[in-house]
Amino acid sequence: MGFLRMWLCLNNAFLSIVEPSAGSDKLRVRARRKGDIERVFANAKVERTTGRDYLYRAELPRDQVARVVSQHVAGIDYNNFKDSVADKKLHDAYARFWSIMSNLQEIRPYSRDNGRGELL
Template identity: 50%
Template sequence: MWIFLTDSFLSIVDKGDPTGSTLLVRARRSGDIERVFPEAQVIEGAGTDYRYRARILRSQVADTIAESVRKIEYGNFKNQVAENDRHDAYFDVWRAMNRFQEGTRRK
């Protein structure tokens, strides 16, 4: 699952925990995981495309993301993204999904 927050982009997957009690929360930018999960023990590297990752209890991930939804007080998500380069990256995703919605492809 990809989660786009105004100050963090996370990829959350169920990967490699035999007990099923944790999820792997991944990020591309330093600090993104910690902004959402301040107590997380973030590992940098590990040889995959996401530079940062942390194992977090499944229940904590669910509760924290749900709380983010409860706190929404804006009418336009993109306008709330303060970092210029993050805004531009998110806008690229928005644009790709708009083309997807319209059934068009990048030319």
């Protein structure tokens, strides 16, 4: 299966979660902003790692990461993710990400095109 990788866009943190080595019982949770890991994993021992792609990282038990991510999914109480993000800088980053990723969609969001070049 190879290494596992995931971006996790939460309304109070942006995290990258990777498997540090194949079959590891730990996951490496990484963040670009100070405090994001601790907001999600309160007792994490976070290291600051200059010269790496993510400045902050913590190694956590896989089952803990799965449990916390599951709790976040179970706790969703909004109908629009971007509107649930209070931090303006994080909100604006997600809005740009939304726009970039919308290019993958066969028909652009809010388009009146039916996908065959014909307007509806």
